[in-house]
Amino acid sequence: MTNxxxxxSVVRVETGPPPNDHRGSxxxxxxxxxxxxxxxxxxxxxxxxxxxxxxxxPAIFLIVRLLAHAFAPxxxxxxxxxxxxxxxxxxxxxIFGFIVAAALGCTxxxxxxxxxxxxHLVVTGRSRVATYFxxxxxxxxxVVAFVAIGYGVVCLVCSVAAPTVLNxxxxxxxxxxxxxxxxxxxxxxxxxxxxDFNFRLGPPGPSPSFxxxxxxxxxxxxPSGRQIKIGPPGSQSSATQPTxxxxxxxxxxxxxxxxxxxxxxxxxxxxxxxxxxxxxLELEAAIGFxxxxxxxxxxxxxxxxxxxxxxxxxxxTPIFLRAHIPHMINLQRSIVGxxxxxxxxxxxxxxGGGGQSDQANLISETRAWAAVVxxxxxVGWTALGAWRMASRDT
Amino acid sequence: MSTMTRDDAHQAxxxxxxxxTHGLTKRFGPNVAVNNVELRVPRGCAFGYLGPNGAGxxxxxxxxxxxxxxxxxxxSLLGYDVPKHRDLALARVGAIVDEPxxxxxxxxxxxLELFAAHREPAAKDRIGPAxxxxxxxxxxxxxxxxxxxxxxxxxxxxxCLLGDPELLILDExxxxxxxxxxxxxxxxxxxxxxxxxxxxxxxxxxxxVERTCDAVAIVDHGxxxxxxxxxxxxxxxxxxxxxxxxxxxxxxxxxxxRNLRVQVTTGPSxxxxxxxxxxxxxxxxxxxxxLVDNGIDLYRLQPVQTSLESWFLEVTSRLGESQ
Numbered sequence: 001m002t003n004x005x006x007x008x009s010v011v012r013v014e015t016g017p018p019p020n021d022h023r024g025s026x027x028x029x030x031x032x033x034x035x036x037x038x039x040x041x042x043x044x045x046x047x048x049x050x051x052x053x054x055x056x057x058p059a060i061f062l063i064v065r066l067l068a069h070a071f072a073p074x075x076x077x078x079x080x081x082x083x084x085x086x087x088x089x090x091x092x093x094x095i096f097g098f099i100v101a102a103a104l105g106c107t108x109x110x111x112x113x114x115x116x117x118x119x120h121l122v123v124t125g126r127s128r129v130a131t132y133f134x135x136x137x138x139x140x141x142x143v144v145a146f147v148a149i150g151y152g153v154v155c156l157v158c159s160v161a162a163p164t165v166l167n168x169x170x171x172x173x174x175x176x177x178x179x180x181x182x183x184x185x186x187x188x189x190x191x192x193x194x195x196d197f198n199f200r201l202g203p204p205g206p207s208p209s210f211x212x213x214x215x216x217x218x219x220x221x222x223p224s225g226r227q228i229k230i231g232p233p234g235s236q237s238s239a240t241q242p243t244x245x246x247x248x249x250x251x252x253x254x255x256x257x258x259x260x261x262x263x264x265x266x267x268x269x270x271x272x273x274x275x276x277x278x279x280x281l282e283l284e285a286a287i288g289f290x291x292x293x294x295x296x297x298x299x300x301x302x303x304x305x306x307x308x309x310x311x312x313x314x315x316x317t318p319i320f321l322r323a324h325i326p327h328m329i330n331l332q333r334s335i336v337g338x339x340x341x342x343x344x345x346x347x348x349x350x351x352g353g354g355g356q357s358d359q360a361n362l363i364s365e366t367r368a369w370a371a372v373v374x375x376x377x378x379v380g381w382t383a384l385g386a387w388r389m390a391s392r393d394t
Numbered sequence: 395m396s397t398m399t400r401d402d403a404h405q406a407x408x409x410x411x412x413x414x415t416h417g418l419t420k421r422f423g424p425n426v427a428v429n430n431v432e433l434r435v436p437r438g439c440a441f442g443y444l445g446p447n448g449a450g451x452x453x454x455x456x457x458x459x460x461x462x463x464x465x466x467x468x469x470s471l472l473g474y475d476v477p478k479h480r481d482l483a484l485a486r487v488g489a490i491v492d493e494p495x496x497x498x499x500x501x502x503x504x505x506l507e508l509f510a511a512h513r514e515p516a517a518k519d520r521i522g523p524a525x526x527x528x529x530x531x532x533x534x535x536x537x538x539x540x541x542x543x544x545x546x547x548x549x550x551x552x553x554c555l556l557g558d559p560e561l562l563i564l565d566e567x568x569x570x571x572x573x574x575x576x577x578x579x580x581x582x583x584x585x586x587x588x589x590x591x592x593x594x595x596x597x598x599x600x601x602x603v604e605r606t607c608d609a610v611a612i613v614d615h616g617x618x619x620x621x622x623x624x625x626x627x628x629x630x631x632x633x634x635x636x637x638x639x640x641x642x643x644x645x646x647x648x649x650x651x652r653n654l655r656v657q658v659t660t661g662p663s664x665x666x667x668x669x670x671x672x673x674x675x676x677x678x679x680x681x682x683x684x685l686v687d688n689g690i691d692l693y694r695l696q697p698v699q700t701s702l703e704s705w706f707l708e709v710t711s712r713l714g715e716s717q
Contacts, residue, residue: 019485019513019514019516021485021513021514021515023481023482023484023485023513023514024480024481029511031510031511031515031518032511032512034511035507035508035511036508038500038504038507038508039497039500039504039508042499042500042504043499044499111497115495115496115497115498116492116493116495117495117496117497119456119459119461119491119492119495120489120490120491120494120495120509120553121508121509121512122459122460122461123459123460123461123484123487123488123489123491124484124509124512124513124557125480125481125482125483125484125485125487125513126481126512126513127481131512393456393461393462393463394456394461394462
């Protein structure tokens, strides 16, 4: 071959040595993170979806309740309060926060490939792994902010618009009473306690005198279907009618039986609970984003990845939470949704476990094991996504 | 990542070749897309990598840039071994592969900011000049979704310029451009080369390559079959004499009796006399003398140098025959 450099008059541009910018390092620069944040933030459709789900749905729900209570306070209870807080957290923010975070993660993990931009980033010489890692803080900044705003709205309304009286088993009871306080209140409202409070007697069962009182109190609206049935009014002879002191004593007994349950009822969520719940929601959203990012990078397909993430959260996790399969129990506990549910505050019903009545039937898992599972999922999917991005032919 | 110091690597990079490959091979299953390629692209020139569709042009570029891995062989960019010193090599390389693609929901400027963030901090300061150079300053704040193909090509070149590159690798840069756009692209490439940068472009548009490039490599079925400066390559090609004379048949007969090793064909506008490769001006004079001495009046005698396109077809068709 002809030596072209000898035959051609060549002028060489002087650009100096390559810049010392640690281009081969796995650690992304601040500029990379900032521009990736910008790229994600400007995806209007995705941002609208995030805002609607994390902020819009809770906000609309609370606004409707505020308006309903303002116009018909006797028919509609206060907009906020403890029960509304726990319902919104477990029923909306937890599940939908995860799904939209996963959607953002899947987008961040796959969109450069799908839009053909990935190869142009690679030819800058920048480490592919650094390119992947830049997406984590950029995406988390968006997810965390949206969840924080939505959750902040929920906390605000649930605290400010909380009921002033605790409704316990349909009876208005002062909130926050100590056990002696509840005993005293029960003594002075014995008829309501005996007729309306739910209670469950443990072994060896009711004492004869207590059972006699309960059975002979003339409740007009007695607790049907409960452990102790009250006879129809007027059916008792005056000979079996309990005295007032016996009725008070029975009411106090019921109040003591119910105290552990009563003590978990609040007018509004405490600051401590709100902080712990907020951190838990952010953790769940972060898991959704990071796992989605890894899956998106692995498949290179946004739509498929999002569908898989929804299936995981909405179908697989509830199944694995409920089904008790002896030989697969540890596998069930290794599902990230199951583990995350067990890391939540105990006051919040497990989100994937259905209603309160189902909570006792869910599989058990220690918090330590749950934390290990969550960490393994985060590290594993990050490693998998980064590896795929580093090894992918494009 | 590189293990030698940057200064050591820079010293090692004082190679005369912008691109150098030895025995480079890339297979996709049983298909050999790049077959034992020996390529040397000198610095400071426009180098065309020519071949028909499916010849392996883009695959070679992808291998050079680390977008896919070679099965065997060695390569270097600007003297840096790749992939060993890929980060150092690509720091001064700008490239468009296949076609320039961008995030269409971002503006042109925002896309450049994203790419600049992956380069050194100084790249951010080059965004404005790069946009100005490709004539995109006025449209820089429009979303890329509103850009024409030509504008995207220009933005792609601007992306390449963010790294102040010594070497630009452009894959089919004329694709989708109208004549004015092709003219602008040609001028831009010439200006970049005049600054001392090396431009390696792949193309199947032979005419454009002939106008733009100083040297070429011809690739077919994954192999480089010829490479060198265009002038040198064409000097080895045949020359055609277009002749208008008073008696075509007599001229054909007269030339046929002489041992000139020429091929004579009769066309609508006269005779086409194909001279053997490497024939000098003496042979042209000899042909004229023979015709005149035999009483044939000459009205026009014009030597026509074989174009790169004709030569390319000649070379690749010979290759096809041999296979």
